[in-house]
Amino acid sequence: MFTQIEAAVSRAFKQQLASKLNLNREVTLEQPKQSSFGELAIPVAFQLARELKRPPKQIAEELIAGLPKPEGVACFEIAGNGYINLRLDRGAYAWSILRGVETKPEQSLDKIIVEHTNINPNKAAHIGHLRNAVLGDTFVRMLRKRSYRVEVQNYIDNTGVQVADVVAGFHYLGHKSIDDVKALIESASPRFDYHCWDLYARISAHYKEHPESLAWRDATLHAIESGESDLVVLGHIVSDAIVSAHLKTMCRLGIKYDVLPRESEILHLKFWATALELLKQRNAIYFETQGKNKGCWVMPAAAFRTADAESERGEAEGEDSKVIVRSNGTVTYVGKDIAYQLWKFGLLGKDFYYRPGFSYPDGHQVWVTDDKPYATAPSFGAAAQVFNVIDSRQAYLQDVVVAGLRALGFTREADASVHFSYEMVMLSPRTCAELGIELSDEDKRRPYVEVSGRKGLGVKADDLIDKLIETALEEVESRHPDAPVEQRRQVATQIAAGALRYFMLKFTRNSLIAFDLHEALGFEGETGPYVQYAAVRAQNILRKFKERSGVLPDFERSLSPESLARCFDSEELWQLLLLASKADSIVDRAIGSGEPAHVAKYGFQLAQAFNNFYHHSPVLGEEDMERRNTLLWLTQYVHQQLLRTMDVLGIEQPEYM
């Protein structure tokens, strides 16, 4: 509803500009700094003042003279030295909002692909991976809430160095047979993904102490590539088992995928070979005959570097170029990524085969790529826009991928490729101490410590979730000692997941998170549980009313725009209703700015406004019927909007708290 009014006002001003000043331009709206100024502010007069060389106030006056008032708008006012402020007709606005007159945007035809998570399948997931997955999943939820068609992909690098290292660890370091590893996967303790976590740290340390053992890695990689060895089988069962563990971990946070494209199929189905031919044909890459990259196929730096920083130093020729095919003929990760990105846009002229993978409890099916026909699957890929959720360190590689598309002439697709980047999650020194992680003297001096899979340094996702559940459970048990055990566990689990998701979302993407256990375990202030608690409170009011009176009143019969206008004369009530009505508008803006954090912030603000209301305006004790019914209706509406926002954030409302 708020979105519609924004659009209507913007349109009205645009028309006014055209007819009065003969200007054709979009009019942006903003929120007044103070709520007493009204509901919307239009600063357009300031922008025009310079061009027209006239005082802004005069322009503002001219613009609102004879301006038709869109439905729901009470008046326009001029404030300060040129602001146009708008006030809504509170009764009319509340009446249409509360009756639920909302229009849903139509489902878009174009498909958007969001690729996220993308964890190397060689060890348990850690908190850094959680940030990626939560960001990606929330962005997907934002898009879907606004009726975009979205496909969620989780790329599995099952033939890379990291998997090879763990395979080498099993084979060379541990002398484990395929059956041994299968037994390890079956055994409950230690969990296989945790076992690999330690093994990966061990083999990495071993490489460091015995550099000659790096030959194991090469041998394993070679075996995986040629496809003819027990090591290949080992690689597959390890990565399959780990992927399955990752999916379970993410599922605890409500994160699901549609399809898992695997690197093994990119290779076996000759995706890369096809892409390579294209790149050669169109001269996007060239064969280097001299210098340090001699014998490689490289992409010239000019393709992906900003034009202004052209090589002023002439000797640097080939210095910044990116190797796509190594001199030994193997392809780099970027090369495979170009092929994958081409497929995402349907530009490769090839497709994977698919088989059903993991099934979620709700029946949702994940499909996994395969190299031979298996079953009829939904169609994947061929999107109009692609978001790759990848940490900011890989910005350069992402630039190379996009440059690849552009060099092939796919400029539209290059422009539609978005690197949805985010900063790393580090550990606070205090948290390292709490977890018993020993730090080097160098690390001790830093404000935060980098998570490192190679060093086995980090907080495992499942450990963190377990710890959160434990903390929440203590609180739930002290508050609801009589509730059934299973239910208490369920509530604690929802609170834990809510706390974790909110924590990962409250920071904007390019802000580095120094993960602090104490902070993450807090359930007070700007946290997920705070938002959940507000929703629970709203639900309690509604439930209690129904317990006493059987059903909710027939609001539309007992109230009217006029009675609502009287009640919403109160500034606090009006601001609550107004804020609650902005849920969709906020999501639209957050999609535009690509910041899930904005939705999280809004959820908190709405919860905060409701908590204020909760304390200042007792609903059930209200004696005046008209007012009581209005408060009740408002409560129902805010509850609905809170749930709507929490759904976008992937946060559930517990039954009680």
Added chain:
RNA sequence: GGGGGCGUAGCUCAGUUGGAUAGAGCAUCAGCCUUCUAAGCUGAGGGUCGCAGGUUCGAUCCCUGCCGCCCCUACCA
């Protein structure tokens, strides 16, 4: 060396594309539970928006130069 990011309250962070009196949470201190459960509410203190210039009616925001921190700049991913 080159490219990118960051610097806002004691701490962690917002700040809607240049606008009205710079905001939250945590922490600290002082209040509020016989009520729709206090995981809450009310109030207080706390700021040279890194520094210095510039652009203009107006700058935390744009430009330039410094200072400090981080990341990238692999035939690793």
